[in-house]
Amino acid sequence: MHTDPLAKYRDERLPRYTSYPTAPHFSPQVSAPQYGAWLASLPDTASCGSLYLHIPFCRSMCWYCGCHTTITKHDQPILDYLTVMRWEIETVAALIGRPLPVSHIHFGGGTPTIMKPDELASFVGLLADRFALQPDAEIAVEIDPRTLTPTMMATLGRVGVTRASLGVQSFDPVVQRAINRVQTVEQTANAVNGLRAAGVAGINFDLIYGLPHQTIQSCTDTVAACIEMAPDRFAVFGYAHIPSFKKHQRMIAEGTLPEGDERFAQAEAIGAALQAAGYRRIGLDHYARASDPIVDAQRQRRLRRNFQGYTTDTAEALIGFGASAIGRLPQGYVQNAVALGDYAARVSAGELATTKGYVLTADDRFRADLIERVMCDFAVDVGSVARRHAVDPATIFRRLPRLATLQADGIVEQCDQEIRITPNARHLVRTVAAAFDAYLEAPTRTFSRAV
Template sequence: MDNQKELVFDPNLIRKFDVNGPRYTSYPTADRFVEAFNADALTDWLGQRAGGGLSRPLSLYFHIPFCNTICYYCACNKIITKDHSRSAKYLKYLAKEVAMQAAALNGSREVIQLHLGGGTPTFLSHDEMRELMTIVRQHFTLLPDGEYSIEVDPRKVDYATVAMLAEAGFNRMSIGVQDFNIDVQRAVNRVQSFDETKLVLDAARETGFQSISMDLIYGLPKQNVISFNRTLQQVLELSPDRISLYSYAHLPGLFKPQRRIDAADMPSADTKLQILQLAIRRLTEAGYVYIGMDHFAKPDDELAIAQRQGRLHRNFQGYSTHAECDLLAFGVSAIGKMGPTYSQNVKTLDEYYDALDQDRLPVLRGIEATQDDLLRRSIIQALMCHFELSIPALEQAHMIDFKSYFAAELEDLRAMAKSGLVTVGDEWLTVEPAGRLLVRGIAMVFDKYLRADRERARYSKVI
């Protein structure tokens, strides 16, 4: 399918169907996890993983929570500190958690995907980063064709650091930008020059990084269409392989740093839509393919190729080319996926250290998906990744009659179908070009938990 040509931006439809909803990096979503799923449950599932050649390849996620300074828009679990000795202690406990999970793990230790998120992963010193990758290699085998990625803050990284990351085995990089306009940067406490950003991107290319992604946010204070157009021009000059264009969700009741943002400085809902429309037009005209949600990629990038070939997947790191991985997660608040289960670690350093001191995995909560959950997850994945669903294939895989099983959901889709967002046929459920920007809202129709809980205030807007 040619996503690039087909994407349709209709402000009236967006206003009509723009609701609060999850981002579906998992299903059931993390807010549905329960504390009854604990460290013992995760240990059991690690042990149940199939042995020999039957087990899935692994994906590893490490959460590095430390940041030198605070960005006011940030909703991540992070610790603001200038004390670099704190990361040395954290690394020791990470090593213990890795050893404990690996000891409990049955089956293959081959890793096809690794990601360091934060916080700011490059808060770690060069020696600490090397030590972390040594720990990984002690317990796992990193496959030569794997994707090994890291999130980078260009304000704290020089050429030598990028070269060290390449040497340590990283081959993908995500660079935080958000906006190049100095007024916007000051309003969110993240002043970062174009030259700083270019240095990191050039260094990554020179040292062999295969895919470089850049993060932008629309809806930030002081933003307007003209200023964001300049930012887009600068981003296109840098020509990253992928671009993530996130909508800023202003939830100061949930995220304390956002209380430092003056709501009066934020763009209106109409201006925010105009910024999004501009960004989509400029990126697609420059040759980027709209992957879905907030992601764009060059046509020759692995994400675009995976989507064309029907191999695209969605997980806690966003879109991915590796579908059936078991995900082991390490560090505070990190979320893993093992078989039909999800588990999330405790959220504070004290709880994390305390659990590991007691030789217990630091699991806070999790869930074991039911057959119904797995069915709905496959539908949401198909819609989010491919904008279409083969009804006969789904019926065969899950032994159901689609129209009777989802009678209530299909009734709810009628209004969307009438507005041209979706088409429901005998064999295919298709998200039409006008519905692609609203695919989260379409996926929500199949979320059983939301159907029972119409209170969605805790979620951000779809757009």
Template sequence: MKHVSDLSRLGLFDAKVPRFTSYPPANWFSDSVDASCTRTWHSDASKNAEISLYVHIPFCRRLCWFCACRTQGTRNDAPLAPYVDRVLAEARDVRAQFVNGVQPHRLHLGGGTPTILSADLLDTLLSGLADIWGLENLQEFSVEIDPTDVGPARLDMLASHGLSRASLGIQDFDPQVQDAIGRVQSRELTQKVVDQLRDRGIEALNFDLLYGLPFQTARTLDATLEAALDMQPSRIALFGYAHVPWMSKRQVLIPSDALPDPKTRLALFDQARRRLLGRGYIQIGIDHFALPHDPLAQAYYAKTLKRSFQGYTNDTSPYLIGLGASAISTYPDGFAQNIPVTGQYANKIDAGEAATWRGYTLDARDHLKANLVEQLMCYHSADLSAAQRADAELMTAIDRVADHFDGAINWDGQSLSIDRWAHPLVRLIAVQLVTPSAVTSGERIYSAAI
């Protein structure tokens, strides 16, 4: 890959900053946002506000070692039905607070492993949500699926409720890599689930892949990509594995001495990017790829692409209501996150209380920064609004960062763009634009760039 020396000079392989892909990062959340705050945001919503719903199912039959998500293992189904009941209780309480009505546009089940729920429990959850929110006009209903923990009965139930997009976790097909990350999942099993989904009329498929894994090489990654492409997903998320065992204790099981170094990681991503572009996929932002007919690619070309805590989306609803333990809700005026520990979440719901734990309120300057970061994350460029150009502090920050990344950034006082070779620097550029003090050499944080 060209420009490796330039990327090195500009700090790509050395700078240590928190993971930064949207503004504000979740580590800025505080208890200044509580249940009274979200209640006001709900009741003040405009008439028939457009909303999207996210339901977090935190349970997994197995805990993959690479994962840093809010999940917990369970060897039996005992906690599942009570959890679904509590999610529905929370849903009823939140819906009642939208006194001016709502128009649900999207529903997404994430986790964890949503398909750990039996067909009957999925029916209970989805029927309950439909009764509470009225889901007859959904534009999209998507579910994260673990191919090792799903079956025809659950797929039939999801299809009967209108499943339109499925996201399959794969990560890597190489057996040695799978053993090293605690996720054994054969290509044949994955293909079987893909076929079952398509047999039920579900053609919109997302695949999650990882680069930077232990024992991963150019050869093994290429083989994984070829196997994945043979299944013809409409989207691929190609995430960089973040080794943060001080944050995710299970990652201590991953052999750190088998991880590729930063320059090899970058080469792996570039190899994968070129393969996907060569097969007709469009690169979306920093780590997503979509076929031209996919709505995400269409949003990219229409300049309506959005970046949220859940990644890239073409969802333009101003409200994303998160239900369940650790779920994050997005509002025009800020963010709110539910308490992450399932036992504490249960206690709150059983007591008839809101599960809100922490959040962040956006002021006028935050909106200016958030818009700038979103444009850079989506398009590696930004056209500043009059309000952004009138903000002296923001303009000073852009001037400073443009000087620091001289040769990588084009800045004319109104438009900011990052040269193609410097796109891997976008996280580092974004964090220095809005939080320059975050760049340190600390041990407990990790590279934002690759």
């Protein structure tokens, strides 16, 4: 039996709170016509928007993957998909009716660099034509270093990509074979050096703990190899094993997965190694160099959280393109059809691909604000947020019964109307955020573990 009062929370299955309400609460009640009306009603005063483009193709499947992606050895399915996504961009831009200022563009996947270099350049050109890209706009691309070519690196620099996010996960060859992702340190270093030489200044690495056969030593060895390449940021995720949802995860033998205390120890070891190397912890799972803008944003309590994780992006509208892409407008959330055929059929018919979404209520906006501040700051002034949303602060704590239990267990402390997560419980930030979630039912395997 655990003597640590915090240990009982580590195996809870909770949302990552990249949105509130979370995607399982989206419904078909929000349709394509409604999304079209939302786009058309974006106010002229809207300062900026963000664009997310989902490229759901890879050359091989990583067994741990939780993304919507399709494996293809051929280029034609990719070319067909890109044609459809161009039509979707044209449709959305026409509905907005003006060149919306854009401050952030994110190419996600799958493997966005599965495109040919000229195809990626064409997409950036189309976006620049249909939207008003700001001079200092961040353009980010997710990259698999194993398939990155010198020509693509040069193109990324030429079209103005400012940030590259490289999947690393683990450099342990035993772990790599177990997850079907063999990637050497040399391949990764070559990608980093080539990107920097091409002018892509921001480099992010993704790491995962809790993988099959992974140990504390293999985690810290991976960190040491990564630090030699001096990336600007790290995102450190816990592997979510949900084979009922992602069938390819059945290729991972559950008996090889570290559990409970071992997972927690791996996460702590990675965090300690990164902080010892000078990286600052940012929220739940990010680490950044002290000079990184995301560190200033956290210090000044203006850090934000969206579907790409922690960000400095303050745009009022996030517009998603591609199959399964999620967007957020002032009125609520929308999600495109997940199946490639369904997505293509809707767009080819001249329609938006929206199949579900969520209309935000006043209470949703209030709780989303509380949750975002907890996730970003490890603290929230409940009274201040309540007043911002015209809610009576005196009624709030009666509506949040779980906070008393968290306080009794030493996870949070309260000072007047501010809730702060105690330093030794920051890894349970999702547990605290869940206290503000009006929709959370008993934890299910559709969410990942709190740690």
